[in-house]
Amino acid sequence: MTKRHLIANFPFVDAFDAVRADLPGAPLDWLQAARRNALARFQDQALPNRRVEEWKYTDLGALAKTDFAAPYGPIGDALAARIGATGDPDAIRLVIANGRVDSALSNTAGLPTGAHLMPMSTALDTHSDVLKDHITRIAALDGNGLLALNAAFMMDGYVLVVDDAAVIDPTIEVIFAGDGGQGPVALHPRNVIIMGQDSAATIIETHLGDGVYWSNPLTDVVMGEGASLRRYKVLQDATDAFHLAHDQVSLASGAHYKGFIGAFSAKLARHTVAATINGADATFDVAGTYLLRGDQHNDITTVVDHAAAGSASKQIFKGVLDDASRGVFQGKVTVHKDAQKTDAHQLNNALLLSDKAEIDAKPELEIYADDVKCAHGATAGDLDENELFYLQARGIDAAEARRLLVSAFVKAALDEIDRDAERARFETLVDAWLERANG
Amino acid sequence: MAPMLEIKNLHATVDGKEVLKGINLAINPGEVHAVMGPNGSGKSTLSYVLAGRNGYDVTQGSIIFNGADLTAMEPEIRAREGIFLAFQYPVEIPGVAGTTFLKTAYNAIRKHRGEKELDAMQFLKLVRAKQADLNMTDDMVRRPVNVGFSGGEKKRYEMLQMAMLEPALAILDETDSGLDIDALKTVADGINALRSPDRAMLMITHYQRLLDYVVPDFVHVLAGGKIVRSGDKSLALDLEKEGYAVLGTEAA
Numbered sequence: 001m002t003k004r005h006l007i008a009n010f011p012f013v014d015a016f017d018a019v020r021a022d023l024p025g026a027p028l029d030w031l032q033a034a035r036r037n038a039l040a041r042f043q044d045q046a047l048p049n050r051r052v053e054e055w056k057y058t059d060l061g062a063l064a065k066t067d068f069a070a071p072y073g074p075i076g077d078a079l080a081a082r083i084g085a086t087g088d089p090d091a092i093r094l095v096i097a098n099g100r101v102d103s104a105l106s107n108t109a110g111l112p113t114g115a116h117l118m119p120m121s122t123a124l125d126t127h128s129d130v131l132k133d134h135i136t137r138i139a140a141l142d143g144n145g146l147l148a149l150n151a152a153f154m155m156d157g158y159v160l161v162v163d164d165a166a167v168i169d170p171t172i173e174v175i176f177a178g179d180g181g182q183g184p185v186a187l188h189p190r191n192v193i194i195m196g197q198d199s200a201a202t203i204i205e206t207h208l209g210d211g212v213y214w215s216n217p218l219t220d221v222v223m224g225e226g227a228s229l230r231r232y233k234v235l236q237d238a239t240d241a242f243h244l245a246h247d248q249v250s251l252a253s254g255a256h257y258k259g260f261i262g263a264f265s266a267k268l269a270r271h272t273v274a275a276t277i278n279g280a281d282a283t284f285d286v287a288g289t290y291l292l293r294g295d296q297h298n299d300i301t302t303v304v305d306h307a308a309a310g311s312a313s314k315q316i317f318k319g320v321l322d323d324a325s326r327g328v329f330q331g332k333v334t335v336h337k338d339a340q341k342t343d344a345h346q347l348n349n350a351l352l353l354s355d356k357a358e359i360d361a362k363p364e365l366e367i368y369a370d371d372v373k374c375a376h377g378a379t380a381g382d383l384d385e386n387e388l389f390y391l392q393a394r395g396i397d398a399a400e401a402r403r404l405l406v407s408a409f410v411k412a413a414l415d416e417i418d419r420d421a422e423r424a425r426f427e428t429l430v431d432a433w434l435e436r437a438n439g
Numbered sequence: 440m441a442p443m444l445e446i447k448n449l450h451a452t453v454d455g456k457e458v459l460k461g462i463n464l465a466i467n468p469g470e471v472h473a474v475m476g477p478n479g480s481g482k483s484t485l486s487y488v489l490a491g492r493n494g495y496d497v498t499q500g501s502i503i504f505n506g507a508d509l510t511a512m513e514p515e516i517r518a519r520e521g522i523f524l525a526f527q528y529p530v531e532i533p534g535v536a537g538t539t540f541l542k543t544a545y546n547a548i549r550k551h552r553g554e555k556e557l558d559a560m561q562f563l564k565l566v567r568a569k570q571a572d573l574n575m576t577d578d579m580v581r582r583p584v585n586v587g588f589s590g591g592e593k594k595r596y597e598m599l600q601m602a603m604l605e606p607a608l609a610i611l612d613e614t615d616s617g618l619d620i621d622a623l624k625t626v627a628d629g630i631n632a633l634r635s636p637d638r639a640m641l642m643i644t645h646y647q648r649l650l651d652y653v654v655p656d657f658v659h660v661l662a663g664g665k666i667v668r669s670g671d672k673s674l675a676l677d678l679e680k681e682g683y684a685v686l687g688t689e690a691a
Binding site: 384385386387389390391392393394395396397398400401404405407408409411412 | 490491492493513514515517518519523524526529530532533534535539540541543544547548551583584600604
């Protein structure tokens with residue numbers, strides 16, 4: 001037997017008994033038991049190493065070697081200022097800083113009737129009956145040590161509950177900040193989104209921070225019949241940060257999930273998006289772009305389970321890799337025996353701007369039904385010389401020509417965002433990334 | 440007065456293979472020169488060498504443009520100095536809006552000439568005025584560069600770019616290829632409209648028919664990487680009658 005895990009001795013894990021009284025839901029016996037069980041599971045499973053098939057391309061070695069402590073104290077002033085300047089200051093917003101809600105920076109006053117938004121700590125005080133099933137189900141997810149760690153150390157994230165038939169138009173803004181300014185810290189936010197029947201909402205999450213921190217968010221999304229959710233993630237983590245996110249989405253009949261991931265930073269990031277489609281006519285779409293430079297590593301892993309007939313899923317990712325950066329795209333689609341008429345589509349295009357950049361793309365289709373449409377594609381290449389020359393031959397300098405072409409390449413992913421304000425926000429971030437490339 | 444463009448003993452290779460083998464050509468402002476020749480004679484290579492395409496390397500000789508060594512300039516600098524290549528196969532660029540492309544190019548050239556850059560409104564007004572002459576619509580000008588254009592539309596779009604960028608020397612590479620007679624007339628009108636005492640043109644063509652509509656001052660025959668014959672427009676008519684085969688002995 002080969003060892004399938006990494007040895008890690010994180011100070012925050014040793015401090016479990018000291019910190020658990022400060023974590024959300026401390027008075028709840030069932031939760032304390034769930035935390036203890038999860039900790040035992042982590043001690044058993046540890047972190048996956050590269051011998052584990054799903055982790056072949058993403059090495060957690062550097063993470064395992066960092067002495068992450070439990071988060072302490074408030075975040076720095078500079079970081080607080082950046083949070084203030086993120087997105088629309090008048091938007092409904094919830095700020096989670098170093099694993100705790102920051103009430104001073106949050107503003108949920110304008111929330112329309114039918115939507116309930118609160119930090120996990122509040123939700124566990126007032127709605128533990130609603131959350132118990134969700135939390136115990138996630139705690140029992142047979143995954144890896146990362147999920148177990150989140151279950152053991154679960155901190156503030158956001159809980160959004162949208163009532164049946166409530167259509168929430170304004171975008172809900174959630175900002176996660178990590179501050180490792182006083183030494184590396186580990187954050188385990190837990191989010192729960194419960195979309196009632198025929199409800200609709202739009203969320204934009206921004207992740208940012210300073211110094212060395214490890215964000216390990218776990219998001220549980222349950223979509224009722226006919227529910228519609230747009231969920232956008234802006235990843236602007238610190239250059240030395242680790243970000244390992246897991247989304248677990250379940251969809252009932254006619255539900256529609258539309259996700260977008262814009263990854264612009266972090267030293268090492270993995271975004272796992274797992275969905276189970278349990279009802280007919282449900283659609284699960286997730287698109288995104290990753291723009292990497294230096295020695296950044298970004299991994300997008302999607303796991304889509306078509307368990308009901310007549311459902312559709314789509315993934316469209318555009319990656320831009322410069323310097324010695326590395327991108328990973330793993331897309332797994334399983335179509336169960338009864339999931340006839342499934343329409344699954346997957347595409348990952350990577351633009352390699354440097355000889356040292358690398359992309360590993362692994363599509364994986366498991367199809368047990370016989371009447372399905374499943375397509376996948378992956379490409380990797382450099383900018384087109386003909387296009388570059390055409391632009392230069394019109395007087396456009398080489399750097400500007402490259403910027404135009406990279407921006408055009410990424411646009412195909414951004415076009416999947418069907419809200420103008422949010423698409424514009426991602427466009428601005430892409431432009432800023434490109435400006436730095438030529439700076 | 441020195442010519443606008445002076446090519447002397449130009450040798451050039453494409454992917455290491457010598458294609459141009461000693462070209463001599465001088466072009467003065469106001470002149471229209473046609474370069475004709477059989478396939479593989481080096482016509483398109485000449486246009487790419489002048490525009491500065493990667494992989495087209497000058498190994499011997501010189502190209503002097505308005506007193507400066509053209510071969511030392513990046514393609515974008517050549518364009519800003521006044522060289523315009525109308526492509527035989529204009530490139531489709533999905534995702535780059537035509538207006539963004541043309542405005543970026545236009546302002547880059549204005550800036551280089553020390554002129555004020557135009558804002559979006561001024562620019563649109565100018566494009567509208569020029570696009571009408573070439574039967575182009577707002578939609579055609581706005582859509583991603585060359586995407587969804589027919590062969591004729593691509594050539595008209597090249598002419599629109601030329602009209603906007605106002606080059607000193609326009610190199611038209613097989614601009615007539617793939618055009619029906621109506622499109623050919625539209626494109627020829629576009630070229631004729633830009634003839635001026637300050638501007639020179641180098642038309643590269645396989646067939647004589649474009650020259651019925653854009654009458655050249657000089658005609659050169661390129662064969663085997665060299666100019667083997669030069670004359671006035673009657674040379675083009677002779678070639679049309681006799682074919683390039685008559686050059687066989689000279690084109691070694």
